[in-house]
Amino acid sequence: LAKTTQPISMDSYEGQEVNITCSHNNIATNDYITWYQQFPSQGPRFIIQGYKTKVTNEVASLFIPADRKSSTLSLPRVSLSDTAVYYCLVGAGGATNKLIFGTGTLLAVQP
Amino acid sequence: ETGVTQTPRHLVMGMTNKKSLKCEQHLGHNAMYWYKQSAKKPLELMFVYSLEERVENNSVPSRFSPECPNSSHLFLHLHTLQPEDSALYLCASSQDRGGGSKNIQYFGAGTRLSVL
Numbered sequence: 141l142a143k144t145t146q147p148i149s150m151d152s153y154e155g156q157e158v159n160i161t162c163s164h165n166n167i168a169t170n171d172y173i174t175w176y177q178q179f180p181s182q183g184p185r186f187i188i189q190g191y192k193t194k195v196t197n198e199v200a201s202l203f204i205p206a207d208r209k210s211s212t213l214s215l216p217r218v219s220l221s222d223t224a225v226y227y228c229l230v231g232a233g234g235a236t237n238k239l240i241f242g243t244g245t246l247l248a249v250q251p
Numbered sequence: 252e253t254g255v256t257q258t259p260r261h262l263v264m265g266m267t268n269k270k271s272l273k274c275e276q277h278l279g280h281n282a283m284y285w286y287k288q289s290a291k292k293p294l295e296l297m298f299v300y301s302l303e304e305r306v307e308n309n310s311v312p313s314r315f316s317p318e319c320p321n322s323s324h325l326f327l328h329l330h331t332l333q334p335e336d337s338a339l340y341l342c343a344s345s346q347d348r349g350g351g352s353k354n355i356q357y358f359g360a361g362t363r364l365s366v367l
Contacts, residue, residue: 172351183341183358184294185253191351231354241286241294 144228149246158215160245162228165209173204173211176227178244184227188213215247223249254278257342257359265367266332272362274325274342282348283325284356285317286341294341300325301348332366339363 145163152158164173172191176184188195190202190211201214215222225244255276264270276283285297299307300319314336316328325342343356 172354174355181339181361181363183253183255183343183361184356186355186357189352189355240296243293 143240144230144242146226146228146242146245148243149248151248151250152218153250154219155217158218158222158247158249160213160215160226160228160247161210162213163210164228164230167208167230171208171230173202173208174229174231175200175202175213176229176241178225178227184241187226218247218249220249220251223247253357253359255342255344255357255359257340257362259362260360261363261365263365263367264329264332266334268332269328269330271329272327272340272342272364274327274359276323276325276342276344276357278344278346278357280344280346280357281322282345283319283322284343284345285325285327286343286358287338288341288361289338298327306348329364332364334366337364337366 172189174189175187177187178184188197188200188202190204192204192208195202203212213226225246227241227244258273262270282301284299286294287297288294296309297311298305298317303319303322314331318326339361341358341361343358345354345356347353
């Protein structure tokens with residue numbers, strides 16, 4: 141299982157674009173990169189998933205360079221309600237579909 | 252609403268009690284999971300079920316006993332718990348255990364358990 145490294149915390153202000161980068165140097169060929177968001181006392185919520193290049197949905201964008209050893213979650217124009225912990229996970233499903241949640245990145249959005 | 256419902260949302264129990272946590276998914280998924288999240292710690296995977304068969308048990312103490320009667324329901328039976336078992340218990344489901352979108356997990360809101 142590929143290990144991921146991401147910043148423990150980040151600060152931002154309302155209306156700014158926030159980019160959270162995750163390193164996964166030993167990502168395997170068939171691994172996908174998935175990001176989740178978690179608010180206090182709630183379960184994680186799926187945000188976006190990608191394999192390579194760029195993926196965009198109504199919530200965020202995910203940028204993955206050609207070597208796939210890192211990925212960047214981009215949140216456009218954050219609001220106070222985006223204050224949460226963001227997790228980067230790498231895995232390919234398979235026999236156990238084991239997802240390893242690290243400590244995540246605590247994003248604090250200020251007014 | 253994620254399509255995964257957990258009950259109860261809060262539970263307080265003594266160390267000698269027996270209780271059960273319930274999870275139900277309305278997504279037609281084939282795989283279900285139990286996670287434990289202690290204060291200021293990462294989520295810990297406890298059990299994985301696929302098509303009602305347990306496929307993983309992450310060295311969880313026997314005082315936690317899972318049950319999956321069908322692909323839509325998952326239970327976690329609790330008995331003689333310890334105070335350190337107090338945590339948020341989360342249930343999740345995924346379409347399958349394959350790669351890509353099949354392994355996206357959808358979580359319930361969790362059960363906040365306090366063991367006195």
